[in-house]
Amino acid sequence: MGENLLEVQDLKLYFKVKAGKVRAVDGVSFTIKPGEKLGVVGESGCGKSVTALSIMRLIPQPPGEYAGGSVLFEDQDLLDVPESAMRKIRGGQIGMIFQDPMTCLNPTMTVGKQIGEGLRIHLKLSGDQALKRAIALLEQVGIPDAATRVNSYPHQFSGGMRQRVMIAIALACNPKLLIADEPTTALDVTVQAQILELINGVCSEFGTAVMLITHDLGVVAGMTDRVVVMYAGKVVETAPTGELFANPRHPYTLGLLASVPRLDEKRHSELRTIEGAPPDLLSPPPGCPFMPRCAFARAICRTMPPLELVAGNSSHLKACWVNVTDPNEQAYADRRRKARLEATQVAISTSADVTLQQTS
């Protein structure tokens, strides 16, 4: 499989806690081709960030623990290489951007030193050369007057500019893969667009592959080639971006897409949500993790469905027993939703009665 830059196979990372094992990443598989832009979406706590950090082997062990699987980066299993080789890959081959640029820059070092640090570690540049390259990189990420700003400290920069600096640090050694862990979450909307534009532009220019972790479907739609949808530490669906938005096949993806507010919706209508909360990863349900919240759920969902190709499409995979496009299944789902709604209403009215009786 030489065509893939990164190939994550059945990766399992558990956190050992007193009460047992938290299955933060539970059998995740996906691939990234050179230069490809992959989006990873899912709600909070579904294992997106842990997946990214476990690829970099930056989860502290203990409490983290690799329970199986492999991370092939250029046909080399990153879970097997010694720590010294891993350090060469971090920053040199794989760069990473974090969510909050306010806390990710060292307040006691100038930005130039921080950008140059990777260059000095990996390319063994001298201080002068590193500084020159840092100025060039700052210009490339769109910071005006880079030659003066290179000697500034992070506190003299705004949030958007700091994220630009982070991008410059991550791309300093021209890595083959950039992992961006929610790079725009801490920024305001106008800056978000600029930063995404920048990541997109710079990575296209350098031919860097991108793994973009986000919970913002708009970001995914605008920027990625392919999307992986994660839920409770598992991949539930993966498809080319256009295909996923046009033809979602997993009930969870359907729910995610339906809960995006739309401009053409009637004003003051209730926003749609996915009912319930994600399962406790300490003791996930035995079958499909989405089953407790899924309208399409059936008895068969008590066993975990495999991640399989959707019929008639060679690049669209889903992990679901149900064919959500089947009208019969949709009718069944509607019936279940209605029954649930009625049940909640009954529960609310009886509890109101009980409280009334108690107070009187």
Place this chain on the structure above:
Amino acid sequence: MDISERLNVPSTGEEIEPFLEVTPQLVQQRRSQGRIIFDRFIRNRAAIVGAIFLILLFLFCFVGPLVTTHNQPDQIHVTDVAQTLAGPSWQFPFGTDDTGRDMMARAMAGGQVSLLIALISMFMAVIVGVSIGAFAGFYGGIIDTLLMRFTDVILSVPLYLLLFVLSASFTDGSPKSVILLISFFGWQYAARLVRGEFLSLREREYVLAARTIGAKGFRIMFRHILPNAAGPIIVNATLLIGVNIILESVMSYFGFGIKPPNSSWGTLVSDGQGFFDVDPLLLMVPALLIFFTVLSVNLVGDGLRDALDPYMTER
């Protein structure tokens, strides 16, 4: 179409006013971190008084012997027994001691020894303490346990007792041996402090970010974490100078520290004690010097603590 045409601005060839945000001058007007700390320190009167006293004291002890005639502490100036223990005069501002030696010269020479011992043993203690604390806090686990229990063991020994026992058997009364001994008992608090700082700072996101660019443990410890822990370390080091001066004086006073032919403020106090009835100046001069030095060091330390505290709000 040009933007200026669209906005109907007549293009008169007038010089364009540059946008203010992007000019570097505006950014440079902000005070640097060091400047902010310095300004805060300056505003603390007590700390400034302490700092000025310390500067004058250093000039007195180290430059004084070079520019004045009080540079022969061991020379017996007054041979007439009746004239020894003289009071202050123009020739001997601090008087003379029981053997007719110049007290001013002796105070300067003793100050050199006392201050050097305090400073050097402070540096050694801080270096040892920072290294031990950094390793313990950064690596944690078994390394942390071993290093910190070792620290606790040394801390649990009665300080003066062991100091006297050790100095009686190991030191030869030279400043070097006293420095070694004092620094051996000074690093524990620095180690604990640095360990605590490292424990909290290693969880910061910029440390994780440094890992993602492939930085090694040493680089992260000393380039990324240590500068962020500098404030508390500096304060601790300053206060340690005062502690060391007192330790040295106590040791020398009891005859365990500096021994003749060397002299320090501690030995001067010890020597002058016997003549308190006849000439209190012999005791008061070194004792007051010790007192004001330690007081000033502590004032400066407190001032630095406030100046380096990032949560201090400026009024």
